[in-house]
Amino acid sequence: MENRKEVYFDNSATTRVFDSVRDVMVEAMTSDYGNTSSRHMKGVEAERYIREAREEIAGSLKVKEKEIVFTSGGTESNNMALIGAAMAARRKGNHLITTCIEHASVYNTMSFLEEQGFRITYLPVDQDGIVSLDALREAICDDTILVSIMYVNNEMGAVEPVAEIGKLIKSIRPDIYFHVDAIQAYGKYVIRPKKEGIDLMSVSGHKIHGPKGVGFLYVDEKVRIKPIIFGGGQQKGMRSGTENVPGCAGLGMAVREIYKDHDERVERLYALKDRLVQGLSSLEGVTVHGRTGRDSAPQIVSAGFEGVRAEVLLHALEDRGIYVSSGSACSSNHPGVSGTLRGIGVRESLLDSTLRFSFGVFNTEDEVDYCLEVLRELLPVLRRYRRA
């Protein structure tokens, strides 16, 4: 196709890396390719990348460097936080609390822990996807060892009141661990774990224009969790395995970029979001789910399209060079309907008709306009043909 436009609105699935991220990774793979555990110069050079990345990350959160554990990404961070904390605290109790809109890497880990004999409470959310503090207060009991709540929901961009939740938990029992899945929030919000009562926090590299296959878990120094991966004792035994030096270097660089001019970047995302939401509202039979504007995450718009199947609309947009996702890309591997959308009470007819648009730093207002223009053209055609 000649002059094909490409509009990537699936940045909550993954992002294109910054050029500077690519450059530092190439350097770490080609010149400074040593193993950090080696005693010689090559090892020392490699270690420098890890140290710098750790400094960058710790600085962005105002925490200590030793509180950052590198992982293979968001899924591993969530697994490590939940299983590691549950194993470490099992003598204190066997009750964990989470919400009904978590990502599969929390949800399925909780299911695993349930099989291992832990008791799990799943908190409901309101129609905007926000968890109720009262329900949390009621759920906490003597046996509770951990609460895990996501910062920004990946499917609809609901923002949970993390600081209030942290305060509430600590006011009831300071020894309950508070884990936050911040995979969709880090880079969009300035997060201060120490002030928000967060003990454990998961982050992924490839959602912030960093590389895939790397992420980190913040572990407050006062918190003891058990490792879930064993081996050569790297990262103080918390996460064995040769450090992913290019990955960590890339992640560190992405953190530096994303938090440089942070406020401005976020403003730009909100501007894109407002523009899209406004345009969608002017189309017939389109419902934007959850809150919009500053009450919601800057990068995610979830919308239901009456009378059109999400998959069909997705492919029709793809045909015009626009890439979006149906539900969340992670749950799209298992067609079946999104847990979050059901959780917020989206009506049955829209469950299978919802698309997620998610922005990144490379998107422009022109792209939003183009997307709206294409939707305006496609929707009537697609609505004409449906299951008879």
Add this chain to the structure above:
Amino acid sequence: MNYRSFLIKYAEIGVKGKNRYLFEDALVKQIHHRLKRLEGGFTVTKEAGRIYAEASEAFDFDEVVNALQHVFGIVGICPMLQIEDNGYEDLKAQVVRYIGEAYENKNFTFKVVARRGNKQYPVVSDQINRDLGEVILNAYPETRVDVHNPDVLLRVEVRHKINIFSETIPGPGGMPIGTAGKAMLLLSGGIDSPVAGYMVAKRGVTLEATYFHAPPYTSERAKQKVVDLAKLVAKYTGPIKLNVVNFTDIQLYIYDQCPHDELTIIMRRYMMRIAEAIAKESDCLALITGESIGQVASQTLQSLGVTNAVCELPVMRPLIAFDKQDIVDISLKIDTYETSVLPYEDCCTIFVAKHPVTKPNLKRIEMSETKLSEKIDEMVKTAIETREVIRCI
């Protein structure tokens, strides 16, 4: 045991009279084709009703057996020790060595069956049987002879060289590909059509395939799935030329013009028409579908009749009387099941009515189709001309 060669048994083609050499040559060609991609430097030869595959260098035994088990026409694969005729005493020693290496546990009953292809050989078959039995019993006292129901049937064929073998690994059976002409398979992403293609190909038929793609209603992944399925079937049948026909416009046109409960049946009639046109272009002698009576609304006898009415070429439906479970069993055996059940929508179901007609009447369907007369011929022509061809190996 380090086997160097295989004796390949075939059954049906042994009885094909004067055409027999054609079938044998096709089988030799198929075996050669399959083995040349593997290590071993195999040569494949035929000799008086026998096919041999012989390695000239080291090879992976399991890999070679697996490859041979994908060649239609083979009923048995016998790993074989082939020796020069260096005298009767040497034969005895070689047989003892063979048994020693081929069977770790010697606690079995056996029988020796010798055959002299070479009647010049100084010892008669019966005597060979007795003498070899004796040396085996002497060498391995745990073994016993059982002439009626032996655990191990040791065959010794005295020909130009001497073949010693005792194990037969089953092959897929059927007839060698390339001996029965070519047919066009209507391949969807489901469980049935790959099995149907496999079954017909097993009778020696070369396959070509057609898939109907309906973007944006079916995804690029659905198409990839069909390509993957064609590749899996091609492991048995050799390369398959896959025609991918864009069917969206025709489908929408039918949707606009015809009653919705007849949508599926009319759509299938157009699929058959298009597949047949491509089939004729490629010199195919028949069409193949995965239909089975009553499986869905479009596969009742009435529907099959209405669909069939548009075709001139014979339509082969090898699964017509199979239960779903039987089809699933074959798809598991030929390794297409896992790919078939990947959840991508195919174009037959996207507009399916809540209550499609199950007993369509040919006259009425033909009447409905007259509403398409304005544009449909041109659309069919475009669909055929713009098809994408993918070679699946």
